[in-house]
Amino acid sequence: MVRLKCPSKGDKSMDVNEVLNLVRADVRAMKAYSSARSLTDGKALEGAKPVYFDANELPVEPFAGGTGLNRYESQQPPEVLNKLASLYKVEPANIMMTRGSDEAIDVIIRTFCQPGTEDTIINTPPTFGMYAQYAALNATPVHSVPLDPYSFALNKDEIIAAANGTNHVKVVFLCSPNNPTGTLVDQKDLIDVIQKSRAIVVVDEAYIEFCGEQKLLALLPFNPQLVLLRTMSKARGLAGARLGCAIGHKDVIALLRKVLPPYPMTRPSMDVALRALAPENQTQLDNVRKILIEERERMTLALNGSLDVDRVWPSATNFLLVQVKDSAKMMDKAANAGVILRDMSGLIPRAIRITLGLPHDNNRLLDAWGISVQSV
Numbered sequence: 131m132v133r134l135k136c137p138s139k140g141d142k143s144m145d146v147n148e149v150l151n152l153v154r155a156d157v158r159a160m161k162a163y164s165s166a167r168s169l170t171d172g173k174a175l176e177g178a179k180p181v182y183f184d185a186n187e188l189p190v191e192p193f194a195g196g197t198g199l200n201r202y203e204s205q206q207p208p209e210v211l212n213k214l215a216s217l218y219k220v221e222p223a224n225i226m227m228t229r230g231s232d233e234a235i236d237v238i239i240r241t242f243c244q245p246g247t248e249d250t251i252i253n254t255p256p257t258f259g260m261y262a263q264y265a266a267l268n269a270t271p272v273h274s275v276p277l278d279p280y281s282f283a284l285n286k287d288e289i290i291a292a293a294n295g296t297n298h299v300k301v302v303f304l305c306s307p308n309n310p311t312g313t314l315v316d317q318k319d320l321i322d323v324i325q326k327s328r329a330i331v332v333v334d335e336a337y338i339e340f341c342g343e344q345k346l347l348a349l350l351p352f353n354p355q356l357v358l359l360r361t362m363s364k365a366r367g368l369a370g371a372r373l374g375c376a377i378g379h380k381d382v383i384a385l386l387r388k389v390l391p392p393y394p395m396t397r398p399s400m401d402v403a404l405r406a407l408a409p410e411n412q413t414q415l416d417n418v419r420k421i422l423i424e425e426r427e428r429m430t431l432a433l434n435g436s437l438d439v440d441r442v443w444p445s446a447t448n449f450l451l452v453q454v455k456d457s458a459k460m461m462d463k464a465a466n467a468g469v470i471l472r473d474m475s476g477l478i479p480r481a482i483r484i485t486l487g488l489p490h491d492n493n494r495l496l497d498a499w500g501i502s503v504q505s506v
């Protein structure tokens with residue numbers, strides 16, 4: 131992949147036209163699909179209450195008490211979109227809501243990388259597997275720039291050199307705090323990669339609510355190449371409702387929405403998102419988050435005291451990555467006590483990822499691993 135630096139990839143920071151030039155030419159040229167809902171969305175209709183004969187839907191709810199289930203939702207239902215916009219302090223046009231942030235990853239790759247060509251993404255293993263997975267599904271090569279194997283720090287100079295070495299790198303995927311390491315990427319390194327790469331830089335912030343760092347949103351107005359990923363699946367407790375989003379420059383978001391299917395959002399998931407995002411429920415979720423952060427400290431201390439554990443990486447998330455002496459043995463011990471962990475030894479030697487739960491369940495794991503709960 132190493133080629134001469136391309137003259138069109140100069141040193142000044144990217145403007146929005148340069149960013150839009152990274153989009154697949156066919157996607158840029160393509161007319162957006164106009165769904166029945168997109169033609170009436172936001173339009174004040176004259177006269178009596180309209181009857182909708184435009185989308186081949188059933189005229190009645192599927193059961194008594196159904197609320198709008200027989201109708202397609204708009205692609206970006208405004209009541210939830212507006213809620214997210216005020217949560218992240220951006221305009222609704224800066225957000226694309228998706229079925230989990232997983233779908234945003236897929237849409238970003240398909241928007242920028244022409245399948246079967248040299249259009250490439252960069253990832254930084256060990257990291258979230260779906261960047262490479264969706265790249266493979268889109269016949270897109272992945273150039274990996276591994277994290278430092280001990281500290282998991284970003285190899286920022288190598289990423290910038292790789293992103294700028296050819297015209298082929300379209301998207302750089304960074305994850306902070308990173309999964310599965312739990313580590314926060316140094317903020318200065320992140321900003322350097324965002325500002326010096328001539329490519330889209332996606333920063334996946336799935337776990338950001340579990341740490342204090344939420345500064346990248348403020349960079350969005352000055353960096354049209356930056357796309358942030360957020361999810362309702364982690365700190366907001368909605369993994370089962372499937373709601374995430376990409377946040378970025380409005381022109382980039384408009385192109386991404388063109389690639390997103392016309393009806394990804396469901397009425398039930400919109401209803402539960404509105405409930406979960408209501409202030410009274412946010413207070414309860416904030417309290418759970420505080421408990422998990424305390425548990426992160428307590429469990430780190432407890433696990434560090436075990437002779438079976440070699441290392442617990444500092445975590446900025448709701449999980450811990452632990453290096454043990456014998457991962458198969460420790461996985462078995464936990465499973466025998468009904469505690470299901472994630473074996474990460476395929477990615478990181480002898481590593482196990484532990485999602486943090488409430489104190490009594492965390493104690494079950496300590497118990498299974500023979501660690502005295504009284505010791506902490």
Ligand SMILES: Cc1ncc(COP(=O)(O)O)c(C=O)c1O
Nearest residue numbers: 230231232258309336361363374
């Ligand atoms: C770093 C990261 N990004 C994205 C996701 C996808 O989350 P969802 O599709 O539920 O929003 C996950 C899920 O584990 C994750 O760990």
